[in-house]
Amino acid sequence: MSAESTPEPGIPGESGTTDEAGGGGPRRRSGGRRRRPRARRRGVMIAAWTAAGVVVLGGTGLGYVYVKLNGNIKSVDIDQALGTDRPTKADNGSENILVLGSDTRSGANKKLGGGADDGSARSDTAMIVHVYEGHKSASVVSVPRDTLIDRPECTDTRGGTHDAATGVMFNSAYTTGGAACAVKTVESISGVRMDHYLEVDFSGFEKLIDELGGVEVTTTKDIKDPDSHLDLKAGTHTLDGAQALGLVRTRHGVGDGSDLGRIQLQQAFVKALVDQVKDVGLLTSGTKLYALADTATKAVTTDSDLGSLNSLMSFAGGLKGIGAADMNMVTLPVRYDPANPNRVIVEKAKAQQVWTALRNDRPIPRTATEGTATGEAAGVVSSS
Template sequence: MSAESTPEPAITEPGTKGRRSKGRRRKAPSGRHRALVITAWTAGGVLVLGGTGIGYVYFKLNGNIKSVDINQALGTDRPAKADNGSENILVLGSDTRSGSNKKLGGGTDDGSARSDTAMIVHVYEGHKKATVVSMPRDTLIDRPECTDTKGTTHPAARGVMFNESYSTGGAACTVKTVETLTGLRMDHYLEVDFAGFQKLIDELGGVPVTTTKSIKDPQSHLDLKAGTHQLTGRQALGLVRTRHGVGDGSDLGRIQLQQAFVKALVNQVKHIGVFTNPKKLLDLADTATKTVTTDSDLGSVNSLTGFADGLKGISSSHMRMVTMPVQYDPANPNRVIVQQTKAKQVWTALKNDRPVPASAVKGTATGEAKGVVTSS
């Protein structure tokens, strides 16, 4: 099976637990939950304010935005910027386990942050097309030495999970890890928590999707029959967090759900007319700016608006969803490792602003998701 999603990415009916046949992965239940990173994409989309972003509205939104100075932390030892107008954006989902997130996410309550979902969004020259590469959190990697935004240096570590870089050194160490892994310069960074994601979906009026398989997962509070649904924020959060009701219970099956939901959400934002309804637009912008953390280059309404304006021409039909090529770790079926040859094809294609070749995503681990979710 291919790790590349089709125009209708896969989701499945509940999987089984326990031991699996040779070559398949088993995944023990986990208390960790996910946030869907595409809230950050939506945050950009609803910030195209046109002439309304003035006066108190501007200052209100500007005061909402949190930013981190990644450039200062990483210095000059980084991949070069592309000179053709293309961009790479690292979009991250974080779970602080405090406040509203604590009520939604369960797990530990120490207020610490985790990053469980990551996507590299490559926007091609001309800003009419994009490729989104999901980075499985269960991937074992060698993390480079990195310096966080507080100036603390963290030594390199071998054979750690991908999301360990965030828990170790936050945004700066995650960007450093991604740039080392891919050889691509991350031009921007966007981070969102799942409490804000849920509220944003509700303010959008929900997102319509159609499922061909029933999905039930008490751990993510999700119970969907096969058919068409107008997902509330809580249901949408459950859909993008569920792993026990999808495929082999791995992060890879959940990624296919997330990729499908991205397209449904992009369609919803474009079709409900938020750009012609000032009140809806400003309500969404208020929630979105409270939800995201950006790199310092995007840390103002003007900067984020300009950035979003460059993305609004990308429709879901021109967004290609792929997953970083991985295979199950022979030494630990609960983890995956990078398929280096195929992954290099992905990074080389993006570095040259070219489409990812089909050969790069064939024969890789997929999470055994077999159903379909589509925008309605």
Template structure:
């Protein structure tokens, strides 16, 4: 079983990671100033809710199928990709997206023209046997080499050097985000799942909230979050505020926010497993409707049957069998609001996952990290 460890990184468009400057290897870039928001949810949680509700027939079946949006990643990227590893493991890129169109507008974030961006990214590696997993959070304000890519509409986008990681999604959507992650990691993504702001909020409300405990007060007007130290049952708005907050706790960095997000994911997993959904068919279908409306998937997961098959292989993974780390980075000595890939340690992470092995502790020791690790725990 993978051992837990917790390092953390950053965001494009937002002030980025705020912390003392440290020297780091790599390219120096000037800061960018636009403010951006983020959220996240794990692939197997979203899919796990779908599998609970995906047993209907007739109208309900077709309704759920009609909810699911999909992107043909394989068609867009073609054959210029890492080789698929046939060792029983799976790699899923999970993105949280925001937009100012539709119901997301009131939640903030996104762009004024209604286009979407991804401000949270995680690679979920499911080990052979599907009993444990590792999750690698990719900081948004990591400066990367973005490869040339073709989006789902057939438009080719030029490569770019030293740009924010999430510029891949805002430039070319899901296909370019997958291409960039594959280029960085050398690992082929078997699946892609994207969750949006409004869907995340409604999903938490439909679940009846998520129980957490905070060890200190969290007060962040920007994310509309005000929590006293102690136990809480977060509704959808509060949960969204928690996974977005950066200035309400710790050093105000996005690395700290990632630590909060990782703690919330574990609490969410525990909540899904403990609320007895199987006793209420109405609740199952309500959750299935919300989940399928909230997600965009790769074309291999575009139907309820596909999601049921996928999720059934993940439902044995509990929060205790999950390791969560942040991709190894160091602060950019030219700009403390940006981070650079720690190439030697980064290689240890991706080599371990490529070989279906536990991420070694040495891969995350001495890397940049936030100060919110122990602020939130499952309630």
């Protein structure tokens, strides 16, 4: 069955994939980095890492609304779609979670994502979260959406098959075949088994930040990007949902205007967000707790193993001991594509150091990211 004949709900088939979303269009060879007419409201995954934590902090206090919260959670059966031809699962208690942000062009996301209300979706941000044995620390590997990769043949969660493709953008995997194809692609390029999948959408992210009362960050430089509607002076700010969304999707406000610079902002913000969620004082009000849990469970889509409130709470309970100081955040080692400055190419030898470390439940060595492309936005944002 072809991708065109049986698209996954909300996921366009191959015919709907352009070079911008990772398809096989012609590669641009102009000399400088082009400024896109308008920055797309990129999918923000970082709330997914903390959404489960918001739920678990409520403990048994959520029991009286269990049915409603349980019904909020959407899940997809990744294991059934991918079958048994996958990397070996670790047996020491460590876990790998693929966390994605979906740029869905429908419903509440239409005004945030732009474009037609056509139900299409992209994933423009991805993080591979490795939780080490003992669940006291984690490494997080950001994968740039613009990374050129070889996408494997895959089957989506409706049984539709999608052909392999060479030299396409990483985020084309989700656009082509949804969550299952995104997981398949990550496992193909890394050799690392993804134990879980978490996805968050725009509107859910913005609402979650607002329910938290904002997130405090410090900017060391002015950030002004009309494309993301962000205008921050250097200093300490408590960002509301709209401002937070602007921060994590800005490209032209900092650094060299690339996706790599935006990733550095996201990594700084997620650390601030993780520590904010861990502040139990925010959750002393039962009304506020319910609002947070309701928003968090509506915001995320999970793999089927996490597709119930009990499972999500149990999973998040294992993450409670991990704070921002316990997270090592890196970007997949890449270099700019000399044929197209709007794309990046994996530094294979250095990337292999990352994947080997994760497979062996070891820290990622500093040498893996030394001398790679960064986007030149380091230190612009820090948690306060």
